[in-house]
């Protein structure tokens with residue numbers, strides 16, 4: 001057995017935290033248009049006027065949260081220069097708080113010291129709203145309330161309440177501006193017309209980054225996070241190119257840079273190189289597939305399971321008919337009613353979209369017609385790992401026993 005001592009060896013980082021998600025960079029690159037519009041929408045606050053409600057939307061990882069933190073920090077700083085001005089901000093992430101009730105009680109609690117928190121159950125919704133109005137009025141001044149990731153909300157009552165507090169005369173002392181942020185581009189259309197018109201007084205769209213913009217984002221962060229000259233020249237462009245492929249997501253590009261740096265450190269390599277990036281990407285993809293499989297329902301998992309057993313028997317790529325036969329026998333063995341072959345065919349495409357399996361279209365020309373074949377996109381071992389829970393409930397097929 002080794003000694004398992006913890007010893008500082010080599011590290012390429014000066015500030016690894018600068019690559020983590022909650023780090024707010026000092027400047028944002030490539031977001032000038034968005035920032036200008038956003039800044040303009042917030043500008044009334046510095047005059048002590050209530051700004052319009054603002055709705056930000058764009059895909060994940062395009063800088064919506066970062067831009068919000070950046071501008072609101074600046075606004076609060078600048079507001080200190082004016083004695084007659086009182087601006088505060090409250091940022092709530094709605095991920096995990098799927099009801100209006102929980103958002104309202106969370107807002108109250110973030111404004112109160114822990115000793116005075118209200119419980120997240122036990123009141124009626126209107127009671128919680130009353131407590132919320134009182135809390136906001138006690139604070140007074142201009143309060144900018146950010147509801148981040150609002151697409152997680154299952155009902156829009158809180159959006160109605162906060163975006164219409166003025167018209168509905170719920171507040172006398174405080175004036176609030178609501179900022180809603182959504183990663184889901186269709187969320188706005190799902191809102192009731194009343195909520196939509198009051199929440200989206202200003203709607204600001206964040207475009208996706210191209211590879212050049214991602215390169216600038218990474219270049220800037222690299223200088224904060226890493227020691228000088230530890231990255232070979234191809235590392236940043238490669239991470240940027242992968243990020244651009246992943247729908248221009250800066251978070252994914254930064255995660256990849258972090259993974260590459262961590263791999264170099266684990267291996268005591270003095271330089272972070274293209275190999276670390278490629279290996280890191282493989283590892284991140286695996287994690288993503290494992291999470292994707294974990295999110296599937298029982299029948300979808302059985303389909304993946306069926307394909308995995310065929311792969312273990314060297315029978316892939318397989319056609320949907322073969323996968324269906326295996327799926328059905330696994331379902332039978334587990335005492336589950338199987339779904340139709342048609343359902344399976346439709347779901348194979350969904351699973352391909354999730355990066356779990358590959359589809360190949362085979363065209364046999366005029367004589368044979370066309371058909372599709374499927375195999376696993378990731379290593380069998382990775383997929384079997386992710387299916388562990390499925391084995392517990394559905395049993396282990398003979399073909400994969402040797403792999404477990």
Ligand SMILES: Nc1ncnc2c1ncn2[C@@H]1O[C@H](COP(=O)(O)OP(=O)(O)O)[C@@H](O)[C@H]1O
Pocket residue numbers: 020021022023024025027028029030031058059060061062063064065066067183217250251254
């Ligand atoms: N223009 C930018 N300049 C510097 N860092 C950025 C920029 N855009 C995004 N980032 C970084 O990328 C990550 C994802 O951005 P974030 O604002 O959280 O995306 P969103 O909220 O749109 O999903 C964060 O770590 C953020 O700091």
Ligand SMILES: [Mg+2]
Pocket residue numbers: 064065066148149
């Ligand atoms: Mg965000």
